[in-house]
Every structure is written in C-alpha cells, then in structure tokens.
Amino acid sequence: MKRIALIAAIFAAQPLLADSNLPPAYWANRQLPDPTQEADAEALMEQLRCLVCQGQSIADSDAELAGDMRDLVRRRIAAGEKPAAIRAWLIQRYGTWISYKPTAEAAAWPLWLAPLALLLAGAWLIRRRIRLRGND
Amino acid sequence: MSQPWRFLPIALLLGLVATLGLRLMRPADPAIPSQMVNRSIPTIDLPPAIAGKPGLKSSDLVTGRPRLLNVFASWCVPCADEAPVLAQLKRRGVMIDAIAVRDTPGATSAFLERWGDPYERLGADPRSNAQMALGSAGVPETFVIDGNGVIRHQYVGPLSEANIPGILKQLKDAQ
Numbered sequence: 001m002k003r004i005a006l007i008a009a010i011f012a013a014q015p016l017l018a019d020s021n022l023p024p025a026y027w028a029n030r031q032l033p034d035p036t037q038e039a040d041a042e043a044l045m046e047q048l049r050c051l052v053c054q055g056q057s058i059a060d061s062d063a064e065l066a067g068d069m070r071d072l073v074r075r076r077i078a079a080g081e082k083p084a085a086i087r088a089w090l091i092q093r094y095g096t097w098i099s100y101k102p103t104a105e106a107a108a109w110p111l112w113l114a115p116l117a118l119l120l121a122g123a124w125l126i127r128r129r130i131r132l133r134g135n136d
Numbered sequence: 137m138s139q140p141w142r143f144l145p146i147a148l149l150l151g152l153v154a155t156l157g158l159r160l161m162r163p164a165d166p167a168i169p170s171q172m173v174n175r176s177i178p179t180i181d182l183p184p185a186i187a188g189k190p191g192l193k194s195s196d197l198v199t200g201r202p203r204l205l206n207v208f209a210s211w212c213v214p215c216a217d218e219a220p221v222l223a224q225l226k227r228r229g230v231m232i233d234a235i236a237v238r239d240t241p242g243a244t245s246a247f248l249e250r251w252g253d254p255y256e257r258l259g260a261d262p263r264s265n266a267q268m269a270l271g272s273a274g275v276p277e278t279f280v281i282d283g284n285g286v287i288r289h290q291y292v293g294p295l296s297e298a299n300i301p302g303i304l305k306q307l308k309d310a311q
Contacts (some may be wrong), residue, residue, distance in 0.1 A: 010263070019211065019240035020209060020211045020237070020239065021210070021238075021239065021240050021243050022212055022238045022239070022240065022262055025263045051168060051273040052273075052274070053275070054166060054168075063265055064238060064264075065267075065273075065274070068238075068263050068264035068265070068268070069264075069268065071263055072265060072268060090268075091171075091173060092167055092172075092173060092271075093170065093171055093172060093268065093269070093270070093271035094271055094273065095168070095169075095171050096169070097168055097258075
C-alpha cells in the first residue's frame with residue numbers, strides 16, 4: 001500500500017502545487033475584440049521577455065506571471081495606451097532586460113557595429129587575395 | 137601568413153573555451169533586480185487580502201518611519217520558509233506590510249494561521265499588477281522602504297537568519 005502511494009506521488013502533477021490558486025487573468029488568453037488593437041498587443045507581447053521562463057516571450061510562456069503581463073498589455077492597449085509607453089513602463093521597472101528589441105544604448109554598440117566590421121574585414125581579405133593573385 | 141598570425145585561431149579558440157569554462161563554473165545570476173530601488177514607491181492601491189486587516193496604498197508606506205514591504209503568496213513554499221525570519225524582525229520592532237500575490241482570502245488566512253502573521257497591512261494583488269509596478273519578478277521578495285517612501289533595498293528570494301543584522305542596519309540607515 002505504502003509503495004503504491006509512493007509510486008502515485010511520483011506520477012502526480014507536482015508542478016501544479018507550485019501554481020497559485022487563482023485562474024488566469026481575464027485577458028491572459030483572450031483576444032481583444034478590436035483586431036487592430038489585438039495586433040498591436042501581439043506584436044508587443046512577442047517582444048517582451050518572460051520573467052519566469054527567461055528566454056521565452058510572454059506570448060509563448062505558460063507562466064502565471066506571463067499571463068498577468070499579457071493581461072496588463074491588453075488592458076493598457078484597450079485603454080488607448082501606445083505600445084512604446086507600455087514597453088517604457090516595464091523597462092523602468094525591470095531594465096532593458098525585459099525587452100527583446102535591441103536598444104541604442106552604449107552596451108549594444110558592438111552588436112550594431114559587428115556586422116559592419118566583419119563586412120569591412122571580409123572586403124579587405126578579398127582585396128588582398130585578388131592583389132596577390134595579380135602579382136603571380 | 138606571417139608567423140605570429142598563425143597562432144591567432146588557436147588563441148581565439150582557447151579564449152572561447154576559457155570563457156565558456158568560467159561561465160560553467162560560475163553561472164550567471166538569474167535574479168532580475170528591480171530598477172525601482174532608490175525611487176519612490178509606485179502608485180498602488182490594493183484592497184484588503186483578508187478580513188480584519190487593512191489593504192495597502194502607496195501613502196501607507198510614507199510614514200516617516202522605515203519599513204519593510206514583503207511580497208509573498210500562500211502557494212509559495214519559500215515564503216513559508218522565511219516566515220520565522222519575518223516574525224523575528226517583527227519582534228525587534230520592525231514594521232512590515234505585505235502584498236499577497238494571486239491569492240484567495242481563504243488560502244491567505246490559512247497560510248498566516250499556520251506560519252504566523254507579522255503584517256500591519258496586507259493588500260491583495262490578484263493580477264500581479266502591484267508586483268509588476270514594484271519591478272518584482274517573483275515571490276518572495278522584500279523591499280526596504282525609508283520614511284519618505286523611497287525604496288532603498290530589494291531582497292530577492294526567501295530571507296534567512298543571516299539577513300537580519302543587515303536588514304536592521306539598512307532600516308536604521310534609512311531613518
């Protein structure tokens with residue numbers, strides 16, 4: 001009997017115990033009635049990072065906090081707030097970490113400059129090779 | 137190719153391996169610190185989480201006396217873990233307010249009955265909105281708030297006995 005109970009405990013859905021006792025927020029998994037607003041919300045949610053499943057967007061995450069963030073985004077967009085303002089509000093709280101959209105801040109400069117630098121280096125290498133062959 | 141340049145690929149590879157090895161030995165901290173530290177408490181206005189205890193407004197946290205704001209939930213196991221530490225802080229005269237995240241009055245009451253209730257005020261935050269306004273990324277978290285309502289410090293994760301002297305000092309410094 002005890003063994004059966006232990007085996008049952010292994011197969012029980014334990015992660016459920018780590019969830020809250022409230023259902024998902026109203027707008028967490030429900031589209032806004034206005035398609036333009038819903039499109040704006042979708043676009044923003046795909047660029048916001050989940051605080052729980054770090055590396056997923058809140059549009060993809062099943063975490064409860066991600067659901068609450070979707071609810072917040074949809075409510076604010078329905079109230080007429082601009083996506084940029086909502087993003088700024090979240091960045092003010094969690095830092096640029098929360099947004100997948102690269103910023104122009106100094107720490108991101110290598111990211112913008114690397115492709116350019118690599119292209120220039122490639123051009124220089126090709127030029128050298130062509131010149132070397134010309135000398136043969 | 138000239139002699140020194142021949143070793144560049146090997147040097148790059150070694151550099152890469154060293155960087156990866158270092159990160160494997162010292163993984164990055166996954167905690168996301170709140171950017172609201174050293175800013176005024178954001179606007180919150182939460183209804184009472186349980187009967188018989190007042191809810192929580194931003195103005196309740198601007199009292200001229202430093203206090204703690206604890207973000208917790210009854211469904212959070214580490215929150216039960218830190219309950220004795222909060223009880224000890226209360227015994228030392230620390231004022232503690234709290235936000236109950238995604239919780240029902242019944243579950244919150246049962247949790248406080250079982251693990252102790254150190255809170256002056258307790259607001260209900262059913263959609264995590266106050267939690268997000270604070271820049272808090274999970275439960276439990278604890279904020280040290282000075283007398284002017286400015287957030288001075290943030291503790292991510294459960295408090296332990298070892299945190300008590302530090303918290304008492306931070307509260308004193310926030311006077």
